[in-house]
Amino acid sequence: MNPTIKDVAKLANTSKSTVSRYLNGLPVKKETEEALKKAIKELNYHRNENARRLVRSKTQTIGIVVDSITNIFYPSIFRGIEEVAKEKGFNCVFYSMTSNKYKESYFQNLFFEGHVDGIIMISFSKRDKQELVEIAEAGFPVVVFGDSAGVPNVISVDVDNYYGIAELVRYLHRIGHEKIAYISGPEDAAATKCRLTGYLETIGQLGLEVNPSWIVTTDWSNEGGYHAMNQLLADGDFTAVVASNDETAIGALRAFQERGYHVPTNFSITGFDDITLASWVYPSLTTVKQPFMQMGMKAATELFNRMETGEEYPAKRHLLKPELIIRDSCRKISEPISTLK
Template sequence: MAEAAGVSIATVSHVVNSTRFVSEKTKSKVFRAMEQLDFRPNAVAQSLRSQKSNTIGLIVPMLPSDTSNFFFMTIVQGIQKTLKQHGYQLLLSNNATEELEEEKEQIKLFNSKLIDGLIIASIADDASYLNDTVRSHYPVVFIDRKSEGYPGDYVLADGFGGSLKAVQSILDKGHEKIGFITGTLGISTSNERLEGYKKALADRGIAFDPSLMREANASFENGYECAKELIASSDITALFVANNVLTMGVVAYLQEQKIKMPEELAVIGFDDYDWTKITTPPLSVIRQPSFEIGVKAAEAMIQRIENSDKHEGIEYRLPTTLIMRGSC
């Protein structure tokens, strides 16, 4: 290739590896020769020499037939767009089993690819296992939910603030018996949304009533059953559903039973997906800044790579938005 470009082998190496200044005119000669010879730099060899792969690993938990996949894929778009602007590639892995062992195996695979950093929506409350698998070889940015036990940055939506705003808006309309349906508690996202619900009630002097709350794994069927149980066993006049998949089941039950929103039951759901705009009436929701979470996570990762001497983790909280439509 050096012969085709009419330059030295050292010059070709400097152009390919960006290790020294080379004039634009000389670069153009080398690039033309690369194109003519269909030359592709060996990324693995380059990363072994430089100890830098310009690749960021991403692990997210996405289940088949789960509408929350749209949430994570929008985050992925934000991450990928931002990394590309800084010359990085994204390596995506999906923990479809939501098993911790699967998460650990995916990280080991990433380690073999010599990634420069890891962005992860971990299923683990305690991420101390990363002390053995990552061992501070590269920075870690946690997204969507908080995991303790390993130093890293966090990029999260303000689930507490979103729930607080939703329930406050329901209270402002005169409702006091407000049902609450949540996904499985134990992960920070679900816990924070419950705390926002409780805080809104407490601020108005209304005691938290556990009988008005239902907790279930996020599925359409569970949302349907939770709505059925709450309406049959209580005199709620409003309902806040803190999970999108459960919201779908709730709306299906209300439509089947011809329960009118908001005349008979005011409803606010979580996440602003397209289907929420075409219900009758359109559904009021809390919108999460999914694309923005991706952008911020990538920016935080780039900052960590470029400033490796920083050790203290930073928590970034992105605001959620209450979108009022016809259901409340």
């Protein structure tokens, strides 16, 4: 039979309540602590987590639901979540919507069936508003990572996409660019509309020209950026390009180079995300860095606040600011000019 708390207490010459205190992280005398460590090691004791959960009515586990396990940004988000969960003494269990072929609302059953104490749902795709309303009204502890579909009574965490694009446009304007093209993203990505709005409104605030032929849509791939850049070069009357992600910016760089143009001598270009390759391409890419680990930590912190406080914990949308990373893909073409009017 497996050793019990009673066996540990007997070998360490102490009480079961003292063993329980020690196992739950509460302070005990130094000599008692040493005796308990020795007894636990000698007996190879492992406490029964299932019994512990029944007593506490808690699983000490949070569920992380993702739309796809292949997304290159998710590992950094996971590290942030796990760092907070570890501090709280919780485990993380990961669930893939792709492999299970379920909608996000299905995974609320993880809570109601007692598998987890709370859930973080991660997706960069547009969410169905009615489905998110259903999740919000179910009353279980949940934090939505990415699109909140405009649902006010759900806790959500995302990057400030509008701010990131606006920072890039303002930076290009500060170094003298007034004709700035834009490579947009796919329709099903939640960030696409917000980033495009950031571009259009900032261009307008700066009093610059908005030329519809300078806006091209892509699927956010290298190939998409390559074709978008060739399409933009058919017009050619611009000096800089803001690509709405780094993948398209890297594809656009290749299109420039194949046509004999030099970046940043002939054109300046920026990306969005700061993927690893952004600092390794030539020239290295000016971009904005998404704080993925910090976003993961924020999502986990908000989930634990909700779990500890209950349904009265206020729902809020938390937008973390990306950081402008200036590298070698942009050139100053005039003296600095004023920014917002």
